[in-house]
Amino acid sequence: MQLKELGEKPLIDILGKKFSKADPRVLKGIGDDCAAVLPARGKALLSSTDTLTEEVHFSLTYSPPKLLGRKLVNISVSDIAAMGGTPLFILLALTMPATIGEDFVSELYRGVEEACGENATILIGGNLSSTAGESPIVLTSVVLGEVSESEMICRTGAAPGESIYITGSPGEAALGLIGLQSDGPSAITRSPYRNSVARHLDPKPRTKIARTIARKGLATSMMDTSDGLASDLAALAKASNIGAMVKTTLIPISPEMKTYLKDNSLGLDVPLCGGEDYELLFTAREENKEDIERLAGQSGIPITRIGTTEPRDESSKTGNVRFIQNDGKELELKNKGFDHYK
Amino acid sequence: MQLKELGEKPLIDILGKKFSKADPRVLKGIGDDCAAVLPARGKALLSSTDTLTEEVHFSLTYSPPKLLGRKLVNISVSDIAAMGGTPLFILLALTMPATIGEDFVSELYRGVEEACGENATILIGGNLSSTAGESPIVLTSVVLGEVSESEMICRTGAAPGESIYITGSPGEAALGLIGLQSDGPSAITRSPYRNSVARHLDPKPRTKIARTIARKGLATSMMDTSDGLASDLAALAKASNIGAMVKTTLIPISPEMKTYLKDNSLGLDVPLCGGEDYELLFTAREENKEDIERLAGQSGIPITRIGTTEPRDESSKTGNVRFIQNDGKELELKNKGFDHYK
Known part of the structure; x- marks a missing residue:
């Protein structure tokens, strides 16, 4: 009918x-x-x-x-x-x-x-x-x-000198979409990226762990990642009027993402720019480091420190977010995350 | 751009x-x-x-x-x-x-x-x-x-034996749409139905008069008319588990609607079934009649008593809303109001 x-x-x-x-x-x-x-x-x-x-x-x-x-x-x-x-x-x-x-x-x-x-x-x-x-x-x-x-945590509360954390592994939903677009619905069960496919089709909001972060006052700023880590971190940095430095070696890469990056000899565009993860991105003071590590252990949800906040640098050619590679050089992303009208 | x-x-x-x-x-x-x-x-x-x-x-x-x-x-x-x-x-x-x-x-x-x-x-x-x-x-x-x-007024509060009131003249927005569909944007200034065109393009919510009705406790049930009077009254009657009897001679007909009905020798389908008026439809007890009349005078917004609520009649072939004509016969509407999927 x-x-x-x-x-x-x-x-x-x-x-x-x-x-x-x-x-x-x-x-x-x-x-x-x-x-x-x-x-x-x-x-x-x-x-x-x-x-x-x-x-x-x-x-x-x-x-x-x-x-x-x-x-x-x-x-x-x-x-x-x-x-x-x-x-x-x-x-x-x-x-x-x-x-x-x-x-x-x-x-x-x-x-x-x-x-x-x-x-x-x-x-x-x-x-x-x-x-x-x-x-x-x-x-x-x-x-x-x-x-x-x-207890409310906004995007505007970060200050220079704090740690930047994310839950989960970025870009999984985007990798899942790549799987779906290449293999259709069979990717749900048979794709080499099927965990990522599940993350794209059925994202889980991090409500419980976010409530704990809020109740314990562990974060100075927070947002969810829906447009891609690079784009979302830029939005958070802009809202807080700070800069952000991320060490690419600290970014957690899921096993499926490792396979994908190896097979496709690509840079970090998918993990850094892929959208729709709905993970948490937050900043916290040094004094809360141990509590955050304990929370990750107790909740079973990985929380990873990926970098630090800095004073805003108006002259930066990449806005106010820098991704620093192992060799100390800045990573240039081809893509800065999803914009609905671009 | x-x-x-x-x-x-x-x-x-x-x-x-x-x-x-x-x-x-x-x-x-x-x-x-x-x-x-x-x-x-x-x-x-x-x-x-x-x-x-x-x-x-x-x-x-x-x-x-x-x-x-x-x-x-x-x-x-x-x-x-x-x-x-x-x-x-x-x-x-x-x-x-x-x-x-x-x-x-x-x-x-x-x-x-x-x-x-x-x-x-x-x-x-x-x-x-x-x-x-x-x-x-x-x-x-x-x-x-x-x-x-x-002070909250729901659709569910009407009882048999109350009066049914509407603000404004029903079907004006639908008549405006007829004007726009026949004459395009020039209908805004030049249509014989230009007041109705304005009602379609720029409806005015009846917030102030509705607040007064609520504050003074004048209505037992209320809703706005967005799907057409017949359909909206049927929804209100259903929510309150009552019937409704409307006298067609009591329905206020705007001057432009009069012209339209005369020129097109149509029945009351446009005033009774035309949607998007965003006027108020409400029921009230006899004891509030004078206060309602006074409110209409003070506000400058016409409020018209168009019929009465009745016990619900499950055997009625027209649902539980009857439109009774001057000759005592029931009006049969071709159209019962807007349904998005019909």
């Missing part, structure tokens, strides 16, 4: 029932003009929105709709994590052709439901609208969350 | 500067992973999202981009009004081809800025993403607002 046979309002009814959840903080969920929730006393309200567009962020030829639903929720939740907050509520604005199959929609929402459950978030509202038959699907998620003002 | 020459990040920088506004409730606006605001103590947080899709909701052949920006904000604000709330913050998720002109974008944001100013709302964040060159523009707005729990 296609959406045009089901209709918008019956679909909203189905979603209203599927996602209705007794929760003392939700006064009104799906089905009214607005959702109404009770914010926690004394906390800051966090909000963010993200969009996944067909043929830009995903392709129906290789993105299973359930994973798309999971990713739609998880990439927004990742923004809350990046501020040190707790995600609470989700709204989804979906623009789809009326010819799309009901099975696509139900799988998508199955993924949404799963991810909402894993993140302890509740889908409270959204919007459904149509688009012409051949137009791309555009999926927008909105997340609301909260954080104590004293 | 096209967006692809400007780039996503420079555009975000421009927007961050344009919309940065010192406000004690905004801790973080545009430029971080999330926006962070301080919710008011003891109030419910309202949230809603709406999408305007090219060739479904608007056409670049006749929609001036500034008015599109205004509409994008105003239709979300209208959802807050419909709950009796106060709009506060806006986020925008825009999906546009990289080939779009910078002038389109700057005009769009000029409209956003105007509407934010008129509604005393602040743009605090959003997302920019690209889409293929020929794909439709998809514009999503998110609004956050607040209301005292005791």
Whole structure:
């Protein structure tokens, strides 16, 4: 059955029932003009929105709709994590052709439901609208969350002389995309890069470890990596009005990335410029080094110190982020990360 | 200049500067992973999202981009009004081809800025993403607002035996669209339906009058009319588990609609089924009749009693909403309002 046979309002009814959840903080969920929730006393309200567009962020030829639903929720939740907050509520604005199959929609929402459950978030509202038959699907998620003002971590808090840390190994999602683009959906199970494929299709927001970093006050600035490490670090440095020096030998390279780099005799463009990792990038003072190492051990999530912050150097030809190689020379990247309009 | 020459990040920088506004409730606006605001103590947080899709909701052949920006904000604000709330913050998720002109974008944001100013709302964040060159523009707005729990008006509160009221004259936006589709942009100044054209291109949310209705407790249920009066009233009746009887002779018909109906010898399909009015539809008890009439006089916004609520009649062939004509017979509508997937 296609959406045009089901209709918008019956679909909203189905979603209203599927996602209705007794929760003392939700006064009104799906089905009214607005959702109404009770914010926690004394906390800051966090909000963010993200969009996944067909043929830009995903392709129906290789993105299973359930994973798309999971990713739609998880990439927004990742923004809350990046501020040190707790995600609470989700709204989804979906623009789809009326010819799309009901099975696509139900799988998508199955993924949404799963991810909402894993993140302890509740889908409270959204919007459904149509688009012409051949137009791309555009999926927008909105997340609301909260954080104590004293625990909130922004991009603006870094100072020179601090350490730069990342979770995970950068570029894995981009490597996964390379696998999917070369082998199609079979890459999910058979690609030499299948762990990376999983990172592209089903990223996991680092909410728990980010909350610990925030609660313990371990970071001076933080963001999630969605546009590629080089580009994201430049954004963080710019927001904090500092410079950043990364030692390329310190950058963690996943086993699959090692294989890829060896087979393709490429430089570090994929790990440094590949987007959609949704890992954490943060800065911390020397005094927090041991706590951060302990946190990595306890959580099982690798946290790696990759460099240090510096005073901003306006004369730098590469902006204010330098990648220094083993020989002491600066690495020149061909690509500076994803820009939607470039 | 096209967006692809400007780039996503420079555009975000421009927007961050344009919309940065010192406000004690905004801790973080545009430029971080999330926006962070301080919710008011003891109030419910309202949230809603709406999408305007090219060739479904608007056409670049006749929609001036500034008015599109205004509409994008105003239709979300209208959802807050419909709950009796106060709009506060806006986020925008825009999906546009990289080939779009910078002038389109700057005009769009000029409209956003105007509407934010008129509604005393602040743009605090959003997302920019690209889409293929020929794909439709998809514009999503998110609004956050607040209301005292005791003043919140939902769709679910109506009971049988109450009066049904609407603000304005229904179907004006749909008539405006008919004018635009027949005469193109010249309809804005020269169409016989130019007031209706203005209603389509530049709807005004009924925030102020809705706040008064909420503060004074005048309505038992309320919503805004976006899918057409017949469809919206059916949704309200369903949510409240009641029926509704509307006398067609009571429906306010604007002078332009009168001309249109006479020239086209049509029934009431345009006024009853035309969408995008963003007027208020509400129910009220007899005891509030005089206060409502006084409010209409004071505000200058027409409020008309068009019928009464009834017990739900499951056997009704027209769902649970009846439009009764002067001769006592039930009106059969060809069209029951807009469904995105039908």
